[in-house]
Amino acid sequence: MWWHREHILSILLGFVQILIVSAVVPFITDNSSERLSLEEGSWVGTETSREVQWAETAFRHVMSLDCKNVFFTTAKECEALQTIPKSSFIVHVAPFTGSSEYIVMLPDEKLTRKDTHQGVVVLDPYPSANFGHLVVVFYVDNKRREKCLNKNGIYIDSSSDCLTFALKRRCKNAIKRNTKRKHWARRCEINFLPVVNLKHRKRSSVSDKRYNYLKCWKDLKGYGNCPDLRPEIDAKDLICNPIRDNTKRCSTTHEMVHTNCKIFEICDQAVLISGGWNRETSGVRFKHNLAAFYRMLRQYNFKKSNIKIFYANGASGLNIPGEHAHQVHPAAMKLALRYHIQTLCRSPHCVNSLVIYMNSPSKNDGSSLLWDVDKDGLASNSEVYTVKEFKEDLSHCTANYVHVVVDQSFAGQLADSFRNSPNHRNVIVFAGSKDNEYAYDDEYTRHWVTSNHTQDCTWHIHQQSKNNLKHSSPEAQEGEKGEVRTTIFGAPCNVIPPFTHRELRRDYLGCQPLPTAVWIKKLLASAKGIDFMKTSWSG
Numbered sequence: 001m002w003w004h005r006e007h008i009l010s011i012l013l014g015f016v017q018i019l020i021v022s023a024v025v026p027f028i029t030d031n032s033s034e035r036l037s038l039e040e041g042s043w044v045g046t047e048t049s050r051e052v053q054w055a056e057t058a059f060r061h062v063m064s065l066d067c068k069n070v071f072f073t074t075a076k077e078c079e080a081l082q083t084i085p086k087s088s089f090i091v092h093v094a095p096f097t098g099s100s101e102y103i104v105m106l107p108d109e110k111l112t113r114k115d116t117h118q119g120v121v122v123l124d125p126y127p128s129a130n131f132g133h134l135v136v137v138f139y140v141d142n143k144r145r146e147k148c149l150n151k152n153g154i155y156i157d158s159s160s161d162c163l164t165f166a167l168k169r170r171c172k173n174a175i176k177r178n179t180k181r182k183h184w185a186r187r188c189e190i191n192f193l194p195v196v197n198l199k200h201r202k203r204s205s206v207s208d209k210r211y212n213y214l215k216c217w218k219d220l221k222g223y224g225n226c227p228d229l230r231p232e233i234d235a236k237d238l239i240c241n242p243i244r245d246n247t248k249r250c251s252t253t254h255e256m257v258h259t260n261c262k263i264f265e266i267c268d269q270a271v272l273i274s275g276g277w278n279r280e281t282s283g284v285r286f287k288h289n290l291a292a293f294y295r296m297l298r299q300y301n302f303k304k305s306n307i308k309i310f311y312a313n314g315a316s317g318l319n320i321p322g323e324h325a326h327q328v329h330p331a332a333m334k335l336a337l338r339y340h341i342q343t344l345c346r347s348p349h350c351v352n353s354l355v356i357y358m359n360s361p362s363k364n365d366g367s368s369l370l371w372d373v374d375k376d377g378l379a380s381n382s383e384v385y386t387v388k389e390f391k392e393d394l395s396h397c398t399a400n401y402v403h404v405v406v407d408q409s410f411a412g413q414l415a416d417s418f419r420n421s422p423n424h425r426n427v428i429v430f431a432g433s434k435d436n437e438y439a440y441d442d443e444y445t446r447h448w449v450t451s452n453h454t455q456d457c458t459w460h461i462h463q464q465s466k467n468n469l470k471h472s473s474p475e476a477q478e479g480e481k482g483e484v485r486t487t488i489f490g491a492p493c494n495v496i497p498p499f500t501h502r503e504l505r506r507d508y509l510g511c512q513p514l515p516t517a518v519w520i521k522k523l524l525a526s527a528k529g530i531d532f533m534k535t536s537w538s539g
């Protein structure tokens with residue numbers, strides 16, 4: 001069968017990549033990068049003491065900093081960092097290359113410009129928080145002691161390696177000038193796991209150039225555990241619907257999402273978005289969150305076909321106990337994602353309660369990172385879903401109610417942008433953290449999926465989360481009218497006496513027939529636009 005062939009092919013391609021990567025090694029005087037297993041972050045054979053020294057030196061340095069005089073974050077954050085036990089940190093490392101070869105990328109800028117480095121160490125003090133969150137990045141270069149100390153580096157005598165702090169561009173000056181600007185330090189922080197590539201060589205192939213050498217270091221004594229990642233092969237290329245796309249590779253416009261809007265009925269619908277960005281930042285827990293949110297919606301009779309899931313580079317399906325695997329679209333297909341939301345919002349009498357769940361890595365302006373399609377580590381327009389775009393897609397939405405649940409860092413940024421918006425009167429945004437806070441440990445998602453939504457307003461469910469979250473402060477914001485006080489499936493809440501299950505089923509859960517007069521009107525209106533007819537009658 002064809003997908004069998006494709007599977008074998010992709011495994012072969014995987015081998016080819018490993019071969020290409022190992023072929024680089026002869027250029028390198030030390031073979032650390034070969035000995036750090038390319039896929040899984042453990043050392044093959046004996047562990048080198050060199051990189052252990054880097055990690056120890058970096059950690060000691062951070063712990064002994066004078067926080068009043070730092071440039072990578074605020075004094076307050078720096079002091080908080082120094083209270084975190086070593087066992088809570090995790091370490092990522094790009095091992096010693098021997099020659100200056102590494103370039104380092106963040107989603108919003110190239111961290112290295114003309115300079116390249118021989119090693120990179122990243123200390124992650126908040127491994128249970130979503131990205132973005134603060135990480136401390138050091139470059140490593142083999143050089144003379146005086147040269148190192150001149151650059152404010154930290155010198156390691158045993159190896160003559162020099163560690164220097166990686167800082168974002170213009171931040172040192174910005175910190176001196178703008179100390180009163182709101183959240184300026186958040187903008188200066190490196191709050192994303194960088195991508196570390198080898199500098200382009202004439203002879204190297206693209207896949208070689210785009211290999212990310214930075215790996216979470218498993219089983220490093222004294223430090224915390226690395227997150228569970230998806231198998232390398234699953235997180236490599238875009239995965240499209242195998243049945244429809246046949247053997248063709250998918251392009252960003254290829255995958256179309258079938259939007260259900262029927263003439264005779266109005267339904268509750270949901271869109272679940274989990275971008276992931278790349279393998280290192282999209283551990284398996286994000287898939288679990290999607291499955292949990294999906295199951296919760298199914299409990300309140302959202303129809304399977306009315307829950308659309310957009311996930312990272314895609315997946316062959318999402319496993320749900322007791323159901324067939326649910327179809328998953330790649331979040332990388334931003335146009336398809338946006339078009340689906342727009343269609344739901346522009347088709348009259350299509351949606352009663354529209355629920356949007358967001359669980360992506362995010363930038364400090366609130367935008368969601370989808371997937372690094374070209375693997376260059378930089379976030380281009382087609383790889384980011386901005387707050388502005390999201391607001392456009394939801395403006396004057398024809399759904400009766402729009403509930404947005406955001407479990408990602410800086411979620412308050414997104415919520416705040418909807419406050420009193422005249423174009424979003426029926427939209428309410430629930431954020432698991434404030435505009436300058438991180439989202440930790442999936443706790444906001446867990447609150448939503450374990451709550452009983454039968455009678456409670458979403459507003460009330462959110463209020464209850466304030467007592468439940470250990471790490472961050474949830475906030476809710478809504479459009480001008482401030483009128484969304486319904487359950488997640490769009491029923492009036494806290495009715496006395498409560499609706500019976502039968503009443504809920506008849507009047508609110510899942511789909512409801514439209515009154516004849518309404519659908520005739522809808523039919524007549526749609527007869528004017530053939531396109532609309534097509535989307536309306538199909539499905």
Ligand SMILES: *[C@@H]1O[C@H](CO)[C@@H](O)[C@H](O)[C@H]1NC(C)=O
Pocket residue numbers: 029030031032035045
């Ligand atoms: C390189 O790795 C091999 C094992 O794969 C080892 O025998 C050799 O000593 C290593 N060389 C250096 C310089 O570490």
Ligand SMILES: *[C@@H]1O[C@H](CO)[C@@H](O)[C@H](O)[C@H]1NC(C)=O
Pocket residue numbers: 452453454455
């Ligand atoms: C939710 O609450 C309703 C009563 O308000 C109850 O009938 C129902 O069993 C509860 N559901 C769950 C899953 O606990």
